[in-house]
Every structure is written in C-alpha cells, then in structure tokens.
Amino acid sequence: MVGVLVAAGVFLLLRPGLLRVVLGFVLLGHAVNVVLLAAGGLGRRTAALEEVGSDTADPLPQAFVLTAIVITFGITIHLLGLLRRDAGGPASGADPTDGDDHTRSGDDDTGSGGDGTGGAGGPGTTGRRR
Amino acid sequence: MTGLLLLPVVGPLLVAGVLLALPNRTGLHRVAAIATMTGVLAAGLVLLVRASGGALTVLRVGGWPGPIAISLAADALSALLVTVTALVVLGCLVSAVGSGDDRRPYFLPLVLVLAAGAGGAFLTTDLFNLFVLIEVMLVPSYVLLSLAGGAGRGGAGRVYVATNLLGSTLLLTGVALVYGTTGVVGLGDLAGVAGDQPTVAVACGVVLLALGVKSALVPWHDWLPRTYPVASPVVVALFSGLLTKVGLYAVIRIYAVVYGGDPGYRWLLGAVALVSMVVGVLGAVGENAMRRILTFHMVSQLGYVLLGLALFTAAALAAAVYYLAQYILVKAALFLCAAAVRAGRGTDRLDGSGGLAGQRPALALAFAGAGLSLAGLPPFSGFLAKFLLLRAAVETGAWLAVTVAVLVSLVTLLSMVKIWSALFTGEPPASSSVAQRIGPTLVGPPLALAGLSLAAGLAAAPLLVLADTAAAGLRDPTAYVRAVTGR
Amino acid sequence: MILAATLAWQFGLAACVPLLVRHFGRNAGYPLAAGYLVAAALLLTRLPVILDDREVTVAWRWLPGLAVHAALRMDALGLVFALLALGVGALIMAYCPRYLSGDEAEHDRVYLTMTLFAAAMLGLVLADDLLVLFVFWELTSILSFVLIGQGGRPAATGPAVQALLVTVAGGLALLTAIVLLAVHLGTTSLDTIVAEPERLSGVPAWVVGTLVIVAAFTKSAQLPFHFWLPGAMVAITPVSAYLHAATMVKAGIYLLMRFSAVFGGSWAWDGTLIAVGLLTAILGALLALRQYDLKALLAYSTVSQLGLLVGVIGVGTPEADAAAILYTVAHALFKATLFMLVGIIDHQAGSRDVRELAGLHRVMPATVWLTALAAMSLAGLPPTIGFVGKEAIFEALGGAYGAGWLGWSAAGLGVLASVLTFGYAARLVHGMMEGPTRQRQLREPSWAFLAPAAVAALAATALGPTVAVLSPLVERAANDARPEGTPPYLAFWHGFTPALGLSVLTVLLGVLMFLGRVRVERWLRAVPTAPPFAALFERARQALVHAGAVVARTAHAPGPVPYLARPLLAAVVLAAVAAVALPDVPAGLGGDPARPGDWLLLGLLVTALAGLLVVRSALAAIGLTGVVGLLLSAWFLTVGAPDVALTLMLVEVLTAVVVMLALRQQPPRLAPVGRRRPVAGAALLAVATGVAAAAGTAVLTRRDQVSEPGRWYLDRAEDLTGGANVVNTVLVDFRALDTLGEAVVLAVVALGLVRLAAGRPVVPASTGPAGDDLVLGLAFRVLAPVMLLASAVLFLRGHEETGGGFIGALLAGTAVGLGQLAHPGGAPLLSRLRSAPLVAAGLLTATIAALLPLAAGRSLLTPLTLSTPEPLPSLSTSLLFDLGVYLMVLALVVAAVRRLGMPPARPAVPPDTVGAR
Incomplete structure (x- = not known):
C-alpha cells in the first residue's frame, strides 16, 4: 500500500505543474501516515477508546498521525496559496508550470536592473506556454 | 530553573500572540520582539553557565515521567546554540528596523515563531517533537520567503517549500521507522541503539538523510542557493543562522547519541563533508551576487562542521562545536552586511558601483572582519576554528581532509575578495545618497557580530572550554541520556 | 613587559592616526616617525641584555587547553628585524608628508594601515608562539593587500588580489606546518621547537620543512611565486619602499632563519634554499635589466636580492648567517632609499621611465647623486655597506659544502647575480646622467622631501667603514639563528681574501657588461627569461571561477x-544498501498483519491512483485524490484509529473545498505530462x-508488541487525565508540545495566506448575491448550524470520545468553506470572521493555557483541572489548550477559504516586477 502511494506520489512530484506537486505531496503524506500506523503494529486493531484489551491499537502512532495530517494539511494549503498567487500573476492563464518563472529565476531583487546570471539568456523553451 | 528552558520556546510564541492581537503598532512590536529575544539570550546564557559546569537542565513537559514526557534538555551544545541563535535573531531584528523589513505585516510575529521553533529544536530530546518543531520553524520561513521582495520568489518559493516538504516527509518517515523498529522516539531511549541494531541504523539513516537535505549538504545542497537569495537579506541572515543549523545540530546529536559515534559511518560523513566543502566554495566563486555567494558558502562551511563530526575525536568535536557557534555569528554578520549594501545601493549584485569602503567605513570594517573570519584568517574566530579543526584532522591522520580544508579556505578568501573588490573599493556611484540610506541600525548589527567574532578569536578560552564540555558530552552521551530518561 | 609595551605603543599609535591627521593633516607623518623611533628606543633599552645572550620574554595564557600562549620573546635576531621595521618605518613616515597628496581620508588610510603594518611586523618578529607569529604573518598579508589596493584604483585590484592570494596561500602552508608541529611536538612555542630540533624527524619533518619553505618563498617572492611582487608596485611609493622592499618581504627571510636551527644541515633544506635562491637571484636580475620603469626595475632587483639572501641562508654556516643578517640590513637601507628617490623623481618629473629622465642630474643633482650613492651599495661598491655585505656573502657561498666544488659553483652563481646587479644599477644611474636634459623645467624637491632618503643613503654609505658597530648585534643574531659555531667579527677590511677577489671580479665583469650594454640589451630582448607564472596563476584563477560557475549552475534550475x-x-540508494547489508530479517516477526479487507481497499486504491496518474483534468485529479483520501480514512477506521479516520476525512473534504476554491479560475486541464524520456x-x-518504501515499511515496522510508551498510555491515561480517548489524551496532555507546535504551524499558514492575498481587495464588491448558487445556498443554510453545533460537541467531548479541538474546528471550517462556495460574495455571519485575530486569540489561549500550570508551581503544560459541577465538562487547562488549538485551526480554514476563494481580482503587479522582466 505504501509502495503504491509513494510511487504515484513521486511520479506526480517529478512532473511539471504545481498542482501535480501538491497532489503528489498529499499522496506522500498519506503514505507516511500509513507507515506511522504500521509502525505501531497492524496486528491490533481496536480503537483505544473504552476497554483496553489485547487487540487495542497502539495510541501513540495515532497521535503522531493526527499531528502529521494536520501539518501536511497546513503546508498543502500554503502551497495552494502559492499556486493561487502565482496563477494570478503575470503568467496567469495556465496551470503554472515551473518553467514559467524561468525568466525570473536568475534575479534576486526588486528591480535592481539587469540580470546577468542565467534567467534572461536561458533556454526559452518553457517560457510562456498558453 | 527548568523554567528557563521554556523561555526560548514558549516565550516568543506568547509574544507573537500578543503582537498579533495588537496590530499596527510597529514601535511596540519592535520593542517587544527585541525584549523577547534579549530574554531568550539571557536564558541561553544562564543555561550555558549551568551547562559549562556540567549540569544539565532538563524539563519534562507536563511533568510526566521520563519515557512518556517530551523532555527539553540543555547541555552545553544546546545552550550554546540557543544563545548564539538568539544573538543572531537580535541582530536581524535591529537590522530589520533599518532595512524596513519589519514594517511588513506579521514580520515580527513570524520571526518570533521561527525563533521559537529553532530554540525548541535545539532543546528537544524527542524525535517526533523535533519534527514538529522543525515544522514550526519552517512554516514561518516559507511565509517570510514568499513575503519578501520582488520577482523570482514565486519559483524559488515553490522550490523551497517543495524541497523542505520532501525533507519533512522523509524525516517523518524516518521517525516512523524508528518507532517501528524500537517503539520509542525519545533520544534518551534510543541511545546507542543504532550501533547495536542494524535495522534501527537504517531507520535512523532515513532521519539523517532528511536532515541532510534540510541542512543542504551536498548532494542535496542546490535548493539552498536556488532559494535563499530571493529573500530579503535580513531574512536570509535569519535563515542562515537558524534553519540549516538546526538540521546540522540534529545530525550531530543523533549521530552522537543514537549511533554512539559508530565509526563504521564516519567515512561517509567525511566524504559528504569534503564534497560539501569543495562544491560549496566552487559555487561561491562562480556566483555574482553577494547573497548568492554567501549562500553557497553556507554549504561549504557546514561541510567543515560536519568534518569535525566525521572525525569524532574529542578535539574534532570541540572544533566542530566552536566552528558552528562562531560561524553562525559570522555568516549572519555577512548577510546583514548584504542587507546594508542592498539598502544603500538597491542591489547586492557585484557589477554595480563600488566605493562603499570610503562612504561607510564601519560597514567595510564589519564586512572585512566577517569575511576574513569566514576565510579563516587571524585574528578572528574563523581562524581559530580552522586551526582547531586542522589540528584534529592531523591528529587522526586525515591528510586528505587537511589538504581540502586548507585549499577551500584559500578559495573562500578568493570569493570574499571578489565581493570586497567589487563593492567596497572602486569608484563610488555618482549619487551621494547611498551612504545616507545605510543607517546605524544597518551597520551596527553586522559590526557587533563581527566584533564578537574577533572577541571569540582573541579571548577564546571560555568558548573553548564550553566547546570541550559539549564535545565531551557528545563523545560520551551517558550523562545526557541519564538526565533525559531519568534513569 | 617592555615587548608588550612596545607592541601596545605601536598599536596605540595606529589608533591615534585619525587624531593626528585631523590635527596635522598630511604632516601627521612626522609625529608618527617620532613615535616609531620611540618604539625603537624602547626596544633598544634592552640591548645590553640581548648582547649578554639573554632574551626578553613575556607571555599570557591565550588558549590554555591547547598550550598556546600569547608569548613574545626578543633575542638579537628579533631585535635586528624589529629595528629594521621601526627604523625604516620612521624614515618612510617622514617621507610620506611631502609625497602624499589627495584628501584627508586618504591620509587617514595610508597612515593608519602603514602604522598597523609596522605593529604587525613588530609582532611577527617578536612572537614566540608560532600561532601568534601566524596571526601577525597573515595580518601583514592583509594589510599589504589593503595598501596595494589603496584608493581602489581599478588597475590596482588585480595585482592586489594576486599578491594577497599568493601570500595567503603561503600563510596557509605555514598554518599547516604549525598544526603539524603542534600535533607532533605538543607545543607551538618557537623557543621550544628551535631548542630541540631533534624531536622532529622523519616524514613530518619533511612535510613541515616543505611547508615552511613554501610559506617563506611566497612571502619573499622566490621562484616560482615571485610574480606578485612586481605587480604590487602599483601601490604608492612609500608602500613599495616599506613593505615590498624593506620589511614585509623580509618576513620570509626571518622565518627561514628561525627554522634554520631546526632544518639546517639537512641536504634537502640547504640544497633547496641555495638552488632556488640563487636561481631567483639570477632570474630577478635578468628581469631587472630589461626594465625601463625604474620602479619595476627595483622590484625585480628586490626579487633578485632576496634570492641571494635565501641562497646564503641555505649555506648554513655561522659566516653565512652573519652575512645574511648583515645583508638584510644593508638591503633594507639602500633599497628603501632607492625607492624613495624614485618616488621623488616620479613625483617631480611625472615619469619613472628611464628613457625620459636623461640628463636629470643637471636639474636635480642632489637627487641623482643620492641615487648613485644608494646604487653603489646595490652594486656592492666600496665603501658602502652593500660592499661589506656582498663580500660576506661571497665568502659564505664559497664556504658552502665545505668549500668544495659545489661551494665554488654557488659562489660563481652569486657572482653572476652580482654582475647582473651591477649592470642594472649602472643602467639606473647612467640613464639619468647621459645625454641632454629632457625636462629642463624640473626642480630639486624641497629638502624635507629629500631628507629621509638622504639619511638612509648616507647611513648605508657610512656603515660600510664602520660596520664593526653592528658586529656584536649581528654576531648574536647569527648565533640565535643557529647556535653552533662562532660567527666572524664583521670588518670593512679583511685583507686579501678570495672574497675580495670575487668582488673585484664582479666589478670588472660588471663594467665590461656596462660597456657592452647595447649588445647585452639586444640579447636580453631576444631571450625569453621568465616563465609565465603570473599568466599561469591568472589562468588557474579563471579556471576556478569557471568551474565555480559550472557548479553553481545546478542551483539555477527553475523548477523543483x-x-x-x-x-x-x-x-x-539507502534502501538498496540496507537491503544488501542487513542481515536476514528474523522471519515471521509478528506474521503478516494484512487482513482480507485490506486487500479490497488496496485494490480500490490502486485503481484510484492509476486513474489519478492518467487523467488530464484538474477536477478529476482532485476528485481522485479525494477518493484516495477517503479510502484511506476507511482503512484507518478498520485498524482502530477512528480519530485519525475522522480527521483525515474532514481534512480531505476541506482540502477539496479549498482546492476547488483556489482553482476556480484555473484552467481545468493539467499541464501536459511532458516528453517521453523524462517521463x-x-x-x-x-x-x-x-x-x-514498501520494503522499508515491511521490514522495519513489523512489531507485534505494543511499544513501551504505548502500553503506558493504554494503562494509565484515563486515570491520570480523566480522558477515555487515549489518543486525544496523548495529544492534549502527554504530548501537548507537539500539538502546540502543529497548531502554530496552522496559525502561521493562515497568516501567510492573509499576506499572500494582500494587495487584492479583501471583499470583492463586484460579485453580489446574484452569483450565489441557490442549491448550495440552501444546503448551507440548513447544514451550517448543524455543523457548527456538531463542531462544538465534538470539541467538548474530545477527551472522552472521538473528537477534539482539531476535528471540531475542521468541521466548523468545512461549514465556512461551504458558505464561501455558496455565497462567493460573502456568506452571512461567517464573513465577519477574520483570521488574524483568530490566530492571535488562539495562540494566546494555547500558550497561556500551557503556562498557567507554571503559576501553580507545576511544569509546563501540566493539566490542571478545576472542579466544576457535574453536568458540565470539567474545566481543565487541557480544555483551554484545546480551545486555543480550535481557534488556530479555524483561523487557517477561514483564511484559506476566504483568501483562496476570492474571485480573481487581478493583483496589482508590483512595478518593479514589470521592470525586471
């Protein structure tokens, strides 16, 4: 299960498009959660709510998972925020592929003038895709 | 006494909350933030004094017993790093006043949260809590990075978040696997386990890999120079002082405690260290803007610290600790110089006009001091750090490491000279307003930090004693483990 | 103590420079010269002690752990070099006022760096600890860099950098040597190391010896590192005279002399010094002969003379040491003089090209005759100190290797170098005297300008016949350099010795060469004499920069x-290595924990994921991701993690809502997957x-026992906390610090969202209620109160059953999200929620709840419970803490929904961004 999730997640990560990256991380997050629960041992599967028996699941990994889910959620939202902002920017109209800001990548500052290191002269294949 | 351990973690959070509740009062915010970090600094110093006497300060959060509670503990290493990073944050806060960064909404609360996360990460003894606190530290950095400046940050922001998120995912996986193999996540309970059980070693290897990604060691380094330079220099100074250092601290701590300094892995650490040193410094020489050069140097300098860890003798560890502590100050000073340069000239690229040495001699002095320290020239702390490290390397007969360390040091100087020649000497620009824009709040912090570097070089004895104590604690973590587990 | 006082005095002098310059302007050089002399006098007070074969020491603990002391020690050798630094320094300081023009800032800089340099030089020769020596050694390199690049003329940058890199490279060699010594001998005390040379042997000795030689050769501009010195001539003349003729370049000589006691007598050490030294002497002289620029001529001359010194040190007899010391003094005197005079000529005539200075002696006779006097010293003509010194050198070279044929060859090479020296000295003087005067308008400089040079020239001449004055000190110094043997008594007239013969030979050959100078010159032009070390160095530097650019390129890739x-x-790779390296995993550890239901879920999961990978529609991708999440929640439910399942489900729903909101204006299609190979x-x-990952999970997580902490929680959690939901108690009680952390994470993300969206109108006015979706609106109206109520219930009961702050807030958040979907223009009631105050409230509540126990004298985050009447849930700090968490989570959701959900009011592109594109 982990393997499938990870494979799919990684594949998405390595493809262009920020949305794919977001979804890829969501999947990876799921995978880690499964690993965490597995780390508690999957042999016991009763919720740790009322009576504690021999089949009661380890509660600690569940607490870990809860924390992890929430953090992943937070960062996912942040990524979406980035996606949203960049999409609303000058290159809007397309799912912002990573090449979009290639023309900007070499620069560092507010309009400090020229950009000699890499951006403007770089390969323009990914420039503006519409 | 144990309440002191809370100050670096909860203090900034509380103040951040207060600041958020009282928006639009910049003056108050500044005072409060600076006061908070001064408090953290004071707490760090007290912890440091206690730790130098060999006493560990331990706090079990919630008052639960050993293996259950998350414990915070300050030995010499942790206390030193808390203190040093508090200094850096203070410097950044003052510089932010000058550069106008702190007028951005939420800047100060975010910095405080970041500082809280870093402080916590230095103090915690629990792997999962480490993960959480690293996130507490990273998330403000995501926001700060995307808050800053102008063009280019979109892509950089994405790279930054994506890389660090992957690092965090790996870290969490590693923690999960450690729990899977051992059933515990407390450092104290894990002491020496990786040395005994290969499965734990693998699980912990994932943790170390993740931390390696976060501390930007080669071959996972290039996100750092890709992303940092787009942020405002004050923010980069903050990042450089805190973020990667937390990763490196954790690597050191975990290798020392969980692996017990297992010699079987030292060659690997050593190789990563040397390659980091070389690649980092080469990249720095090849770059053309102050912040980019400096970020590449981070890779290189972290390599030096890691080299000390890889040698794992008492002398080498002391050298690594001393190196790390002074380097945090020096690098922050350099970035704050960049902040001043950028405030004055509008850019920190090297192809603009120069002449800053004549216009702002104090800034030139700060840069020269910090730059020489970075290159390991006397009488600054960087020299002593390099000397200690070389000494340790010679003692263990690591000739390759000695050679690389010396050569990298020379190339470091080359790149510092490159900055110096381009920005500080030469013809000043026609407009005379450059110097006026660099006020005392921008010059003061880097000068103070460079002065600390000088002091740490000339009056090194106390710091060296601390480094020795920290190194002893790393070589033999028994006391640490006993204090943390309460057994 | 006197040593420390002198050093402090000198540094104090440097500190006073700005004050002096403000008071005296460029004349600040005169008080400074006096100050130098005071320092020299302070040291001279100890002369009797020194001559009595005792030494003056002082030491403080510097790095006690490493047995490194801040130790100073003065013996005769140190005193000679210290007096040189201070004496020549005083002359140069007195020379500066008339030389300098420019503004006050420049005077400040020049005087300050020069005075600091003098102090550094003083420290260097007085240091008794190698680490201290190294500190000053590098300080001289750095100050030299500053002085060469002074004023920042673009033309000076290249040479300054070159000089710095070469000398610092040498410095690093020295540092390595010091480290080796420290490790092998356990001390860095120069005194101790020199006193017991036999302790160093074998490979370390070889390595240290080589490194020391490299250090000295870089500093003293020996082959193949000589090229930086001529480049350094872009500095102003006082700097060239002081640093690059009289003092700094002598630091290498000093170092070699010091270490002669350790390595002298070894074939490799002596041979290297003699060979390289004499080769440099000859090559430098040949290069000097080719120069028209007087300053360049003097620079190559310095290279050559230093080579001679190095060669003599290599001989290693007491005579040789004495000769080296004497000649060091001599060279400092006449070379500084020559530089000063050339500076005067340059200053007056505006040129240093010997071809433009013809007939200068008619308009500037004093200057030219003084030059001639100093040149006599350079050429080794009597009665100057140069003559005595060269005589001593010939004698010493002849005595190399027991005066065998090797010794005579060395002497022969020495003679050759001296003949060439005679040649260029003659050329220098002759160039100013021959032919008609080119520049008639020139005048003699003021006496004040000339005086320092005159003093030095006359001293260099007078010290020839009276060289016996120096004898006791030189003898002692030679003895300090190498304790064995008795150095000879210095005298002007030794009688008819072979050395005198060589001197005569030198002069004869020199005169012959001068007479045939036209032919010699043609020949010199034809023969390439210098290997292009400078070009090689520059190419190496370029290559390095280029390699750096290549390395840096990986950090320019745009996408993640x-x-x-x-x-x-x-x-x-880690997994692969582990797979190979790990011993066989104990079989059957816990058995295969999979159950039939798992396989069903896995099948569904694979289907969903496969779909996810191929779909091109963004909507479908999001939907399928949601499906995956729901499948997992279901699975979590089956493995006994209802809290997790519920949270995940809510998170999935919320994520979906937020993504939908964020993407409302996005294209419905994903970017193409890309080209085949990357795919x-x-x-x-x-x-x-x-x-x-699968293998790692399978191998590393198969535990069948509940972990120790897990067992502890299960057994004791309810008793200790009063909460039946163990997972929740772990979250809010036992590991509350984690929970605080994650809540803070969310709070910060909320702030970030607010910031990211800043610059857009917060509430878009354009889309009114008209845009509301009726069905959703109805659903919202019905569901929202229910959800909010449920949220409250979940929150309150969290401790007992599934629920808690997170889950409650997430549910409330979902309601907000639904509201936003239904009423893009702003849902009633909820639109009044602002996230920043929520964050503040949440953060404050949580931290205060965390800190409250402190007030009660308990530890952080210790749950405190207030007893309350039965029907109400007990009011504990845990609950308060959870409330803080609730608020922060809600803040995030509100921020996400509102900020991301806003219609695409096109953001104002910052003007600078436009400019940058």
Missing part, C-alpha cells in the same frame, strides 16, 4: 523537480522509491 529527485534517489525517468524513480 531536480531538487526533489536527488533526495529521493538517495533514499532509494520514463520519473516513472523509474517513482517505482524505485515505491519499492524502497
């Missing part, structure tokens, strides 16, 4: 993909990572 691939690859690569890495 390459940055992600490597850590993943590393993880796969294949990504797929390969993906599969590999997947396999690694």
